[in-house]
Amino acid sequence: MRRRPLLWQLFPSYILVIILSITAVTWFIIYSSKQFFLTQNAKELEARAVILRERMTGLNFGSDTAFINDLCKRVGLESATRITVILPTGKVIGDTDEDPTKMENHANRPEVQEAVGGRIGVATRYSHTLYETMMYVAVPIIKDGQILGIVRTALPLTSIEHAFGSIYTKIIVGGFLIAILAMAVSFYISRRITLPLVKMKRAAGHFTRGDFTHHLPIGTTEEIGQLAETMNEMAKQLNEKIRTIINQRNEREAILDSMVEGVIAFDMTERVIGLNRAAAQMLGVEINQVTGRYLQESFRNANLQKFVARILEGGATQDEEIGIQDKANIILHLYGSPIHSENGQNLGAVIVLHDVTRLHQLETIRREFVANVSHELRTPITSIKGFIDTLRDGGIHSPEDTSRFLEIIARQTDRLNSIIENLLTLSELDQTERGNIGLELTELKGVLQNAIGACELKAAAKEIQIQIQCDDDLKANINAPLLEQAVINLIDNAIKYSETKSSIEISAKLDNATIAINVTDHGCGIEKLHLPRLFERFYRVDRARSRELGGTGLGLSIVKHIVSVHDGRVEVESTPGKGSTFSIFLPLSTLPFGS
Protein backbone atom coordinates (compact mmCIF):
# COMPACT_ATOMS: atom_id res chain seq x y z
CA MET A 1 0.00 0.00 0.00
CA ARG A 2 1.16 3.52 -0.81
CA ARG A 3 2.32 5.31 2.29
CA ARG A 4 1.34 8.93 2.91
CA PRO A 5 2.64 11.39 5.49
CA LEU A 6 0.62 11.43 8.69
CA LEU A 7 -0.12 15.15 8.18
CA TRP A 8 -1.86 14.37 4.87
CA GLN A 9 -3.88 11.63 6.55
CA LEU A 10 -4.98 13.70 9.53
CA PHE A 11 -5.66 16.99 7.76
CA PRO A 12 -8.08 15.71 5.05
CA SER A 13 -10.00 13.75 7.72
CA TYR A 14 -10.34 16.93 9.72
CA ILE A 15 -11.53 18.82 6.62
CA LEU A 16 -14.11 16.10 5.91
CA VAL A 17 -15.38 16.19 9.49
CA ILE A 18 -15.51 20.00 9.43
CA ILE A 19 -17.41 20.14 6.10
CA LEU A 20 -19.84 17.43 7.16
CA SER A 21 -20.55 18.92 10.56
CA ILE A 22 -20.84 22.51 9.33
CA THR A 23 -23.16 21.40 6.50
CA ALA A 24 -25.24 19.38 8.93
CA VAL A 25 -25.42 22.22 11.45
CA THR A 26 -26.24 24.77 8.73
CA TRP A 27 -28.89 22.54 7.28
CA PHE A 28 -30.34 21.89 10.74
CA ILE A 29 -30.44 25.60 11.60
CA ILE A 30 -32.09 26.48 8.31
CA TYR A 31 -34.57 23.63 8.56
CA SER A 32 -35.48 24.34 12.21
CA SER A 33 -35.85 28.05 11.75
CA LYS A 34 -37.98 27.53 8.65
CA GLN A 35 -40.13 25.05 10.54
CA PHE A 36 -40.38 27.51 13.37
CA PHE A 37 -41.55 30.30 11.10
CA LEU A 38 -44.01 28.04 9.30
CA THR A 39 -45.42 26.83 12.63
CA GLN A 40 -45.64 30.42 13.85
CA ASN A 41 -47.33 31.40 10.60
CA ALA A 42 -49.79 28.53 10.92
CA LYS A 43 -50.60 29.53 14.50
CA GLU A 44 -51.13 33.11 13.44
CA LEU A 45 -53.44 32.06 10.65
CA GLU A 46 -55.28 29.76 13.01
CA ALA A 47 -55.69 32.56 15.56
CA ARG A 48 -57.10 34.86 12.91
CA ALA A 49 -59.41 32.13 11.66
CA VAL A 50 -60.59 31.40 15.20
CA ILE A 51 -61.37 35.15 15.78
CA LEU A 52 -63.34 35.26 12.53
CA ARG A 53 -65.12 32.06 13.43
CA GLU A 54 -66.36 33.71 16.62
CA ARG A 55 -67.74 36.53 14.59
CA MET A 56 -69.43 34.24 12.14
CA THR A 57 -70.96 31.73 14.51
CA GLY A 58 -74.19 33.73 14.74
CA LEU A 59 -74.57 34.27 10.97
CA ASN A 60 -76.78 32.42 8.58
CA PHE A 61 -74.60 30.73 6.02
CA GLY A 62 -77.49 30.40 3.62
CA SER A 63 -78.65 34.02 3.46
CA ASP A 64 -75.75 36.16 4.82
CA THR A 65 -73.36 35.29 2.02
CA ALA A 66 -73.00 38.90 0.86
CA PHE A 67 -72.14 40.02 4.38
CA ILE A 68 -69.76 37.19 4.81
CA ASN A 69 -68.05 37.98 1.52
CA ASP A 70 -67.81 41.63 2.48
CA LEU A 71 -66.42 40.73 5.91
CA CYS A 72 -63.83 38.57 4.23
CA LYS A 73 -62.77 41.40 1.99
CA ARG A 74 -62.61 43.99 4.74
CA VAL A 75 -60.95 42.02 7.43
CA GLY A 76 -58.68 40.39 4.86
CA LEU A 77 -57.46 43.74 3.53
CA GLU A 78 -56.94 45.11 7.04
CA SER A 79 -55.03 42.09 8.26
CA ALA A 80 -53.27 41.45 4.92
CA THR A 81 -54.64 37.94 5.05
CA ARG A 82 -56.65 36.15 2.48
CA ILE A 83 -59.83 34.99 4.14
CA THR A 84 -62.17 32.47 2.51
CA VAL A 85 -65.42 31.12 3.90
CA ILE A 86 -66.51 27.76 2.53
CA LEU A 87 -69.60 25.71 3.08
CA PRO A 88 -69.15 22.04 4.15
CA THR A 89 -70.13 21.18 0.58
CA GLY A 90 -67.05 22.96 -0.71
CA LYS A 91 -68.94 25.95 -2.12
CA VAL A 92 -67.10 29.24 -1.53
CA ILE A 93 -69.32 31.96 -0.11
CA GLY A 94 -66.79 34.63 0.74
CA ASP A 95 -63.21 35.46 -0.29
CA THR A 96 -60.86 38.40 0.18
CA ASP A 97 -59.37 38.39 -3.27
CA GLU A 98 -61.90 36.79 -5.63
CA ASP A 99 -65.55 36.75 -6.46
CA PRO A 100 -66.85 33.63 -4.68
CA THR A 101 -69.37 32.88 -7.39
CA LYS A 102 -66.52 32.44 -9.87
CA MET A 103 -64.48 30.24 -7.63
CA GLU A 104 -64.49 26.49 -8.07
CA ASN A 105 -65.69 24.05 -5.44
CA HIS A 106 -63.07 23.70 -2.64
CA ALA A 107 -64.25 20.38 -1.22
CA ASN A 108 -61.20 18.52 -2.43
CA ARG A 109 -58.69 20.92 -0.81
CA PRO A 110 -56.83 18.93 1.89
CA GLU A 111 -57.21 21.63 4.60
CA VAL A 112 -60.94 21.86 3.79
CA GLN A 113 -61.32 18.09 4.02
CA GLU A 114 -59.66 18.18 7.44
CA ALA A 115 -61.94 20.97 8.65
CA VAL A 116 -65.02 19.14 7.32
CA GLY A 117 -63.88 16.32 9.62
CA GLY A 118 -64.06 18.76 12.56
CA ARG A 119 -60.35 19.32 12.84
CA ILE A 120 -58.07 22.22 12.00
CA GLY A 121 -56.57 21.73 8.52
CA VAL A 122 -53.23 23.13 7.50
CA ALA A 123 -51.80 22.99 3.98
CA THR A 124 -49.12 24.68 1.93
CA ARG A 125 -49.34 24.67 -1.83
CA TYR A 126 -49.21 26.71 -4.95
CA SER A 127 -52.33 28.72 -5.53
CA HIS A 128 -53.55 28.67 -9.11
CA THR A 129 -55.87 31.51 -8.24
CA LEU A 130 -53.13 33.87 -6.98
CA TYR A 131 -50.16 32.26 -8.71
CA GLU A 132 -47.97 31.95 -5.61
CA THR A 133 -47.25 29.50 -2.78
CA MET A 134 -49.69 29.95 0.07
CA MET A 135 -50.24 28.56 3.55
CA TYR A 136 -53.80 27.70 4.34
CA VAL A 137 -55.37 27.09 7.74
CA ALA A 138 -58.99 25.96 7.77
CA VAL A 139 -61.10 26.06 10.96
CA PRO A 140 -64.57 24.52 11.14
CA ILE A 141 -67.47 26.73 12.37
CA ILE A 142 -69.46 24.44 14.61
CA LYS A 143 -72.86 25.24 16.10
CA ASP A 144 -74.81 22.72 18.09
CA GLY A 145 -72.46 19.98 17.03
CA GLN A 146 -73.02 20.75 13.39
CA ILE A 147 -70.48 22.17 10.98
CA LEU A 148 -71.94 25.29 9.46
CA GLY A 149 -68.97 26.26 7.40
CA ILE A 150 -65.25 26.64 7.30
CA VAL A 151 -63.13 29.76 7.78
CA ARG A 152 -59.92 29.53 5.90
CA THR A 153 -57.13 32.02 6.37
CA ALA A 154 -54.15 32.10 4.01
CA LEU A 155 -50.88 33.95 3.66
CA PRO A 156 -48.41 33.91 0.82
CA LEU A 157 -45.09 32.27 1.74
CA THR A 158 -43.14 34.32 -0.79
CA SER A 159 -42.24 36.97 1.79
CA ILE A 160 -41.07 34.30 4.23
CA GLU A 161 -39.00 32.69 1.53
CA HIS A 162 -37.55 36.10 0.63
CA ALA A 163 -36.70 36.71 4.23
CA PHE A 164 -35.19 33.26 4.45
CA GLY A 165 -33.17 33.77 1.28
CA SER A 166 -31.03 36.45 2.97
CA ILE A 167 -30.82 34.38 6.19
CA TYR A 168 -29.60 31.38 4.11
CA THR A 169 -26.87 33.50 2.55
CA LYS A 170 -25.75 34.75 5.95
CA ILE A 171 -25.75 31.25 7.43
CA ILE A 172 -23.85 29.78 4.49
CA VAL A 173 -21.24 32.60 4.46
CA GLY A 174 -20.88 32.25 8.24
CA GLY A 175 -20.53 28.47 7.90
CA PHE A 176 -17.93 28.94 5.17
CA LEU A 177 -15.89 31.35 7.31
CA ILE A 178 -16.12 29.01 10.30
CA ALA A 179 -15.04 26.12 8.03
CA ILE A 180 -11.95 28.06 6.87
CA LEU A 181 -11.10 28.98 10.45
CA ALA A 182 -11.60 25.37 11.56
CA MET A 183 -9.39 24.15 8.70
CA ALA A 184 -6.60 26.54 9.71
CA VAL A 185 -6.89 25.37 13.32
CA SER A 186 -6.98 21.70 12.29
CA PHE A 187 -3.92 22.21 10.07
CA TYR A 188 -2.12 23.75 13.03
CA ILE A 189 -3.19 20.84 15.29
CA SER A 190 -2.20 18.24 12.67
CA ARG A 191 1.23 19.87 12.42
CA ARG A 192 1.58 19.90 16.18
CA ILE A 193 0.77 16.19 16.32
CA THR A 194 3.01 15.17 13.43
CA LEU A 195 5.97 17.49 14.04
CA PRO A 196 7.41 15.52 17.03
CA LEU A 197 7.02 12.35 14.97
CA VAL A 198 8.86 13.95 12.04
CA LYS A 199 11.61 15.05 14.43
CA MET A 200 11.76 11.52 15.87
CA LYS A 201 11.93 10.04 12.39
CA ARG A 202 14.87 12.31 11.56
CA ALA A 203 16.64 11.47 14.81
CA ALA A 204 15.94 7.74 14.38
CA GLY A 205 17.89 8.01 11.11
CA HIS A 206 21.02 8.12 13.32
CA PHE A 207 20.10 4.66 14.64
CA THR A 208 19.82 3.23 11.15
CA ARG A 209 23.29 4.64 10.41
CA GLY A 210 24.58 2.76 13.45
CA ASP A 211 24.94 5.82 15.73
CA PHE A 212 23.25 4.59 18.89
CA THR A 213 24.69 7.38 21.04
CA HIS A 214 22.19 9.87 19.59
CA HIS A 215 19.15 10.72 21.76
CA LEU A 216 15.63 11.16 20.42
CA PRO A 217 13.87 14.35 21.61
CA ILE A 218 11.29 13.51 24.32
CA GLY A 219 8.83 16.35 23.50
CA THR A 220 5.73 17.26 25.49
CA THR A 221 3.25 14.66 24.20
CA GLU A 222 2.79 11.79 26.64
CA GLU A 223 2.60 8.92 24.11
CA ILE A 224 5.33 10.26 21.80
CA GLY A 225 7.52 11.03 24.81
CA GLN A 226 7.11 7.45 26.04
CA LEU A 227 7.88 6.11 22.58
CA ALA A 228 11.03 8.29 22.39
CA GLU A 229 12.13 7.15 25.85
CA THR A 230 11.55 3.50 24.94
CA MET A 231 13.52 3.92 21.72
CA ASN A 232 16.35 5.73 23.54
CA GLU A 233 16.51 2.90 26.07
CA MET A 234 16.45 0.35 23.24
CA ALA A 235 19.29 2.23 21.48
CA LYS A 236 21.30 2.27 24.72
CA GLN A 237 20.90 -1.46 25.20
CA LEU A 238 21.63 -2.15 21.54
CA ASN A 239 24.75 0.01 21.80
CA GLU A 240 25.93 -1.95 24.83
CA LYS A 241 25.16 -5.28 23.18
CA ILE A 242 26.91 -4.28 19.96
CA ARG A 243 29.91 -3.07 21.94
CA THR A 244 30.02 -6.36 23.86
CA ILE A 245 29.75 -8.32 20.61
CA ILE A 246 32.50 -6.19 19.00
CA ASN A 247 34.72 -6.65 22.07
CA GLN A 248 34.14 -10.38 22.07
CA ARG A 249 34.82 -10.53 18.32
CA ASN A 250 38.00 -8.44 18.73
CA GLU A 251 39.18 -10.67 21.54
CA ARG A 252 38.46 -13.77 19.51
CA GLU A 253 40.20 -12.30 16.47
CA ALA A 254 43.17 -11.19 18.57
CA ILE A 255 43.50 -14.70 20.02
CA LEU A 256 43.16 -16.31 16.60
CA ASP A 257 45.56 -13.83 15.01
CA SER A 258 48.18 -14.32 17.67
CA MET A 259 48.16 -18.06 17.05
CA VAL A 260 51.06 -19.56 15.13
CA GLU A 261 48.68 -22.23 13.84
CA GLY A 262 46.33 -21.38 11.04
CA VAL A 263 42.62 -21.75 11.77
CA ILE A 264 39.92 -21.81 9.11
CA ALA A 265 36.21 -22.63 9.41
CA PHE A 266 33.73 -23.73 6.74
CA ASP A 267 29.94 -24.11 6.82
CA MET A 268 28.11 -27.15 5.45
CA THR A 269 28.01 -25.63 1.95
CA GLU A 270 31.84 -25.33 1.99
CA ARG A 271 31.61 -21.57 2.35
CA VAL A 272 34.44 -19.95 4.33
CA ILE A 273 33.05 -18.64 7.66
CA GLY A 274 36.37 -17.18 8.74
CA LEU A 275 40.12 -17.66 8.98
CA ASN A 276 42.97 -16.16 10.97
CA ARG A 277 46.03 -14.32 9.70
CA ALA A 278 48.30 -17.36 9.99
CA ALA A 279 45.94 -19.47 7.84
CA ALA A 280 45.72 -16.73 5.20
CA GLN A 281 49.50 -16.47 5.13
CA MET A 282 50.01 -20.23 4.85
CA LEU A 283 47.46 -20.58 2.06
CA GLY A 284 48.58 -17.39 0.30
CA VAL A 285 45.21 -15.60 0.35
CA GLU A 286 43.75 -12.32 1.65
CA ILE A 287 41.33 -12.74 4.58
CA ASN A 288 38.60 -10.43 3.21
CA GLN A 289 38.88 -11.89 -0.29
CA VAL A 290 37.98 -15.41 0.78
CA THR A 291 35.64 -14.83 3.74
CA GLY A 292 32.09 -15.71 2.71
CA ARG A 293 33.21 -17.36 -0.54
CA TYR A 294 33.18 -21.01 -1.50
CA LEU A 295 36.15 -23.30 -0.89
CA GLN A 296 36.52 -24.12 -4.60
CA GLU A 297 36.83 -20.49 -5.64
CA SER A 298 39.00 -19.46 -2.69
CA PHE A 299 41.65 -22.20 -2.49
CA ARG A 300 42.79 -23.96 -5.65
CA ASN A 301 44.24 -26.90 -3.80
CA ALA A 302 42.61 -30.23 -4.64
CA ASN A 303 43.99 -31.93 -1.50
CA LEU A 304 42.56 -29.27 0.80
CA GLN A 305 39.20 -29.42 -1.02
CA LYS A 306 39.06 -33.22 -0.65
CA PHE A 307 40.08 -32.99 3.01
CA VAL A 308 37.30 -30.50 3.86
CA ALA A 309 34.73 -32.53 1.87
CA ARG A 310 35.69 -35.67 3.83
CA ILE A 311 35.11 -33.99 7.20
CA LEU A 312 31.79 -32.44 6.10
CA GLU A 313 30.57 -35.78 4.73
CA GLY A 314 31.94 -38.07 7.42
CA GLY A 315 31.52 -35.78 10.43
CA ALA A 316 34.66 -37.22 12.01
CA THR A 317 38.03 -35.67 12.85
CA GLN A 318 40.78 -36.18 10.26
CA ASP A 319 44.41 -35.25 9.82
CA GLU A 320 46.65 -35.15 6.80
CA GLU A 321 49.73 -33.48 5.37
CA ILE A 322 49.39 -31.55 2.14
CA GLY A 323 51.82 -29.60 -0.02
CA ILE A 324 51.17 -26.09 -1.29
CA GLN A 325 53.10 -26.06 -4.57
CA ASP A 326 52.59 -22.43 -5.55
CA LYS A 327 54.03 -21.23 -2.24
CA ALA A 328 57.66 -22.38 -2.26
CA ASN A 329 56.64 -25.98 -1.63
CA ILE A 330 55.19 -25.39 1.80
CA ILE A 331 54.02 -28.51 3.61
CA LEU A 332 51.03 -28.15 5.91
CA HIS A 333 49.73 -30.55 8.50
CA LEU A 334 45.93 -30.29 8.63
CA TYR A 335 43.86 -31.29 11.61
CA GLY A 336 40.15 -30.96 10.95
CA SER A 337 37.07 -31.63 13.01
CA PRO A 338 33.36 -31.04 12.47
CA ILE A 339 31.53 -28.15 14.15
CA HIS A 340 28.45 -29.31 16.06
CA SER A 341 25.53 -27.20 17.29
CA GLU A 342 24.15 -27.56 20.82
CA ASN A 343 21.66 -30.18 19.62
CA GLY A 344 24.35 -32.15 17.83
CA GLN A 345 23.59 -30.90 14.34
CA ASN A 346 26.54 -30.59 11.95
CA LEU A 347 27.24 -26.92 11.18
CA GLY A 348 30.51 -27.20 9.27
CA ALA A 349 34.18 -27.91 9.82
CA VAL A 350 37.11 -26.22 11.51
CA ILE A 351 40.65 -26.90 10.35
CA VAL A 352 43.89 -26.19 12.20
CA LEU A 353 46.95 -25.82 9.97
CA HIS A 354 50.56 -26.30 11.08
CA ASP A 355 53.41 -25.27 8.83
CA VAL A 356 55.64 -28.36 9.00
CA THR A 357 57.92 -27.29 6.13
CA ARG A 358 60.80 -26.55 8.50
CA LEU A 359 60.32 -29.88 10.27
CA HIS A 360 60.40 -31.62 6.91
CA GLN A 361 63.52 -29.66 5.89
CA LEU A 362 65.24 -30.57 9.16
CA GLU A 363 64.26 -34.18 8.63
CA THR A 364 65.73 -34.06 5.10
CA ILE A 365 68.90 -32.38 6.38
CA ARG A 366 69.22 -35.01 9.10
CA ARG A 367 68.77 -37.81 6.59
CA GLU A 368 71.27 -36.27 4.16
CA PHE A 369 73.69 -35.68 7.03
CA VAL A 370 73.54 -39.30 8.15
CA ALA A 371 74.02 -40.42 4.53
CA ASN A 372 76.94 -37.99 4.11
CA VAL A 373 78.60 -39.07 7.37
CA SER A 374 78.23 -42.74 6.46
CA HIS A 375 79.64 -42.05 3.02
CA GLU A 376 82.55 -39.98 4.36
CA LEU A 377 83.41 -42.63 6.94
CA ARG A 378 83.00 -45.51 4.52
CA THR A 379 85.68 -44.24 2.10
CA PRO A 380 88.63 -44.30 4.56
CA ILE A 381 87.33 -47.44 6.32
CA THR A 382 87.06 -49.30 2.99
CA SER A 383 90.55 -48.15 2.10
CA ILE A 384 92.01 -49.17 5.52
CA LYS A 385 90.21 -52.52 5.37
CA GLY A 386 91.51 -53.15 1.85
CA PHE A 387 95.14 -52.53 2.80
CA ILE A 388 94.88 -54.53 6.03
CA ASP A 389 93.36 -57.46 4.07
CA THR A 390 96.18 -57.25 1.52
CA LEU A 391 98.82 -57.22 4.30
CA ARG A 392 97.13 -60.09 6.14
CA ASP A 393 96.85 -62.23 3.03
CA GLY A 394 100.64 -61.89 2.70
CA GLY A 395 100.28 -60.48 -0.78
CA ILE A 396 102.97 -57.86 -0.10
CA HIS A 397 106.59 -59.02 0.02
CA SER A 398 108.75 -55.96 -0.18
CA PRO A 399 109.23 -53.98 3.04
CA GLU A 400 108.90 -50.69 1.05
CA ASP A 401 105.38 -51.63 -0.06
CA THR A 402 104.49 -52.68 3.46
CA SER A 403 105.65 -49.40 4.95
CA ARG A 404 103.86 -47.43 2.13
CA PHE A 405 100.65 -49.37 2.84
CA LEU A 406 100.95 -48.77 6.55
CA GLU A 407 101.46 -45.06 5.86
CA ILE A 408 98.29 -44.99 3.77
CA ILE A 409 96.44 -46.80 6.58
CA ALA A 410 97.80 -44.26 9.08
CA ARG A 411 96.75 -41.32 6.80
CA GLN A 412 93.23 -42.74 6.40
CA THR A 413 93.04 -43.26 10.16
CA ASP A 414 94.04 -39.59 10.67
CA ARG A 415 91.32 -38.65 8.21
CA LEU A 416 88.77 -40.71 10.12
CA ASN A 417 89.99 -39.06 13.28
CA SER A 418 89.70 -35.55 11.90
CA ILE A 419 86.20 -36.25 10.49
CA ILE A 420 85.09 -37.52 13.90
CA GLU A 421 86.75 -34.60 15.70
CA ASN A 422 85.09 -32.12 13.39
CA LEU A 423 81.72 -33.83 13.86
CA LEU A 424 82.17 -33.67 17.62
CA THR A 425 83.03 -29.96 17.41
CA LEU A 426 79.92 -29.35 15.34
CA SER A 427 77.74 -31.33 17.71
CA GLU A 428 79.13 -29.38 20.68
CA LEU A 429 78.46 -26.12 18.86
CA ASP A 430 74.93 -27.27 18.04
CA GLN A 431 74.27 -27.76 21.71
CA THR A 432 75.74 -24.39 22.67
CA GLU A 433 73.13 -21.72 23.10
CA ARG A 434 73.74 -18.35 21.58
CA GLY A 435 75.38 -15.85 23.94
CA ASN A 436 76.02 -18.69 26.40
CA ILE A 437 79.53 -19.54 25.32
CA GLY A 438 81.47 -17.54 27.89
CA LEU A 439 82.57 -14.36 26.11
CA GLU A 440 85.60 -12.48 27.34
CA LEU A 441 87.14 -9.20 26.29
CA THR A 442 90.26 -10.36 24.46
CA GLU A 443 92.89 -8.69 22.28
CA LEU A 444 92.27 -9.92 18.77
CA LYS A 445 95.85 -9.71 17.61
CA GLY A 446 96.88 -12.48 20.03
CA VAL A 447 94.07 -14.73 18.80
CA LEU A 448 95.05 -14.21 15.14
CA GLN A 449 98.74 -14.81 15.92
CA ASN A 450 97.92 -18.07 17.70
CA ALA A 451 95.88 -19.20 14.68
CA ILE A 452 98.77 -18.37 12.34
CA GLY A 453 101.15 -20.24 14.65
CA ALA A 454 98.98 -23.35 14.45
CA CYS A 455 99.20 -23.28 10.64
CA GLU A 456 102.88 -22.28 10.44
CA LEU A 457 104.23 -25.73 9.53
CA LYS A 458 101.69 -26.22 6.71
CA ALA A 459 102.46 -22.72 5.39
CA ALA A 460 106.18 -23.30 5.58
CA ALA A 461 105.81 -26.59 3.69
CA LYS A 462 104.30 -24.64 0.79
CA GLU A 463 106.53 -21.60 1.33
CA ILE A 464 103.52 -19.39 1.87
CA GLN A 465 103.92 -16.00 3.53
CA ILE A 466 101.27 -14.98 6.06
CA GLN A 467 100.89 -11.28 6.85
CA ILE A 468 98.89 -9.89 9.71
CA GLN A 469 97.38 -6.43 10.06
CA CYS A 470 95.67 -5.69 13.35
CA ASP A 471 95.81 -2.86 15.92
CA ASP A 472 97.43 -4.03 19.13
CA ASP A 473 94.64 -2.63 21.27
CA LEU A 474 91.73 -3.93 19.16
CA LYS A 475 89.69 -5.98 21.57
CA ALA A 476 86.63 -8.09 21.08
CA ASN A 477 84.25 -9.82 23.41
CA ILE A 478 84.81 -13.37 22.25
CA ASN A 479 85.35 -16.97 23.19
CA ALA A 480 89.06 -16.99 22.23
CA PRO A 481 89.59 -20.76 21.66
CA LEU A 482 86.46 -20.98 19.43
CA LEU A 483 87.31 -17.90 17.37
CA GLU A 484 90.90 -19.14 17.05
CA GLN A 485 89.53 -22.45 15.71
CA ALA A 486 87.42 -20.57 13.14
CA VAL A 487 90.40 -18.50 11.95
CA ILE A 488 92.59 -21.65 11.85
CA ASN A 489 89.99 -23.31 9.56
CA LEU A 490 90.03 -20.28 7.22
CA ILE A 491 93.85 -20.10 7.16
CA ASP A 492 94.04 -23.86 6.69
CA ASN A 493 91.77 -23.62 3.64
CA ALA A 494 93.69 -20.62 2.31
CA ILE A 495 96.92 -22.67 2.47
CA LYS A 496 95.26 -25.78 1.02
CA TYR A 497 93.79 -24.00 -2.00
CA SER A 498 96.81 -21.75 -2.77
CA GLU A 499 99.83 -22.48 -4.93
CA THR A 500 103.26 -22.73 -3.34
CA LYS A 501 105.12 -19.48 -2.68
CA SER A 502 101.97 -17.40 -2.63
CA SER A 503 100.81 -15.19 0.23
CA ILE A 504 97.95 -14.87 2.67
CA GLU A 505 96.79 -11.62 4.34
CA ILE A 506 94.95 -11.57 7.63
CA SER A 507 93.42 -8.33 8.93
CA ALA A 508 91.10 -7.24 11.70
CA LYS A 509 89.51 -3.78 11.97
CA LEU A 510 86.58 -1.94 13.47
CA ASP A 511 84.32 -0.71 10.74
CA ASN A 512 80.82 0.77 11.15
CA ALA A 513 80.16 -0.70 14.60
CA THR A 514 81.29 -4.12 13.38
CA ILE A 515 84.56 -5.93 13.75
CA ALA A 516 85.67 -7.48 10.46
CA ILE A 517 88.26 -10.25 10.34
CA ASN A 518 89.38 -10.95 6.75
CA VAL A 519 91.44 -13.90 5.49
CA THR A 520 92.57 -13.29 1.91
CA ASP A 521 94.41 -15.75 -0.32
CA HIS A 522 95.54 -15.69 -3.93
CA GLY A 523 94.67 -19.30 -4.70
CA CYS A 524 92.35 -21.04 -7.10
CA GLY A 525 89.20 -19.13 -6.04
CA ILE A 526 85.63 -20.48 -6.15
CA GLU A 527 83.02 -20.38 -8.93
CA LYS A 528 80.05 -18.15 -8.10
CA LEU A 529 77.52 -21.02 -8.30
CA HIS A 530 79.14 -22.75 -5.29
CA LEU A 531 79.13 -19.74 -2.99
CA PRO A 532 75.55 -20.04 -1.60
CA ARG A 533 76.11 -23.65 -0.46
CA LEU A 534 79.77 -23.35 0.59
CA PHE A 535 79.06 -23.31 4.32
CA GLU A 536 76.89 -26.46 4.28
CA ARG A 537 78.17 -29.61 5.98
CA PHE A 538 80.19 -31.84 3.65
CA TYR A 539 79.81 -29.41 0.75
CA ARG A 540 82.93 -29.38 -1.38
CA VAL A 541 83.66 -27.79 -4.73
CA ASP A 542 86.04 -30.53 -5.80
CA ARG A 543 85.48 -33.64 -3.69
CA ALA A 544 88.59 -35.52 -4.88
CA ARG A 545 90.91 -32.54 -4.45
CA SER A 546 89.55 -31.83 -0.98
CA ARG A 547 90.12 -35.43 0.08
CA GLU A 548 93.57 -35.44 -1.40
CA LEU A 549 94.35 -32.34 0.63
CA GLY A 550 92.98 -34.01 3.79
CA GLY A 551 89.77 -31.97 3.87
CA THR A 552 86.62 -33.21 5.55
CA GLY A 553 84.08 -30.78 4.06
CA LEU A 554 83.20 -29.65 7.58
CA GLY A 555 85.71 -26.82 8.10
CA LEU A 556 83.57 -23.95 6.83
CA SER A 557 80.39 -25.19 8.51
CA ILE A 558 82.32 -25.15 11.80
CA VAL A 559 83.38 -21.55 11.04
CA LYS A 560 79.76 -20.63 10.35
CA HIS A 561 78.61 -22.16 13.64
CA ILE A 562 81.33 -20.50 15.70
CA VAL A 563 80.54 -17.10 14.19
CA SER A 564 76.81 -17.55 14.69
CA VAL A 565 77.20 -18.36 18.41
CA HIS A 566 79.04 -15.00 18.58
CA ASP A 567 75.93 -13.39 16.95
CA GLY A 568 78.03 -12.61 13.89
CA ARG A 569 78.07 -13.65 10.25
CA VAL A 570 80.56 -14.99 7.74
CA GLU A 571 80.80 -14.01 4.08
CA VAL A 572 82.95 -14.90 1.12
CA GLU A 573 84.05 -13.00 -1.96
CA SER A 574 85.95 -14.95 -4.57
CA THR A 575 87.25 -14.67 -8.13
CA PRO A 576 88.13 -17.97 -9.79
CA GLY A 577 91.85 -18.11 -10.56
CA LYS A 578 92.59 -15.01 -8.50
CA GLY A 579 91.76 -15.89 -4.91
CA SER A 580 89.21 -15.55 -2.15
CA THR A 581 88.46 -13.42 0.89
CA PHE A 582 86.57 -14.96 3.81
CA SER A 583 85.25 -12.35 6.27
CA ILE A 584 84.00 -12.83 9.80
CA PHE A 585 81.82 -9.97 11.10
CA LEU A 586 81.27 -9.65 14.82
CA PRO A 587 78.67 -7.15 16.01
CA LEU A 588 79.74 -4.36 18.33
CA SER A 589 76.86 -5.26 20.65
CA THR A 590 78.85 -8.22 21.88
CA LEU A 591 81.51 -5.71 22.94
CA PRO A 592 81.33 -4.51 26.55
CA PHE A 593 80.95 -0.73 27.03
CA GLY A 594 84.13 1.31 26.89
CA SER A 595 86.18 -1.20 24.93
Ligand code: ADP
Ligand atom coordinates in the same frame (compact mmCIF):
# COMPACT_ATOMS: atom_id res chain seq x y z
P1 ADP B 1 87.39 -28.91 3.15
O1 ADP B 1 87.74 -29.71 4.30
O2 ADP B 1 87.08 -29.71 1.96
O3 ADP B 1 88.31 -27.79 2.90
P2 ADP B 1 85.66 -26.78 3.95
O4 ADP B 1 84.30 -26.79 4.59
O5 ADP B 1 86.71 -26.13 4.73
O6 ADP B 1 86.02 -28.26 3.57
O7 ADP B 1 85.54 -26.09 2.59
C1 ADP B 1 84.51 -26.47 1.69
C2 ADP B 1 84.96 -26.27 0.26
O8 ADP B 1 85.12 -24.90 -0.02
C3 ADP B 1 86.27 -26.86 -0.03
O9 ADP B 1 86.14 -28.21 -0.42
C4 ADP B 1 86.79 -26.00 -1.18
O10 ADP B 1 86.31 -26.51 -2.39
C5 ADP B 1 86.17 -24.68 -0.94
N1 ADP B 1 87.11 -23.72 -0.31
C6 ADP B 1 87.19 -23.42 0.98
N2 ADP B 1 88.13 -22.47 1.21
C7 ADP B 1 88.64 -22.17 -0.01
C8 ADP B 1 89.65 -21.25 -0.46
N3 ADP B 1 90.31 -20.45 0.40
N4 ADP B 1 89.94 -21.21 -1.77
C9 ADP B 1 89.26 -21.99 -2.64
N5 ADP B 1 88.28 -22.87 -2.28
C10 ADP B 1 87.99 -22.97 -0.98
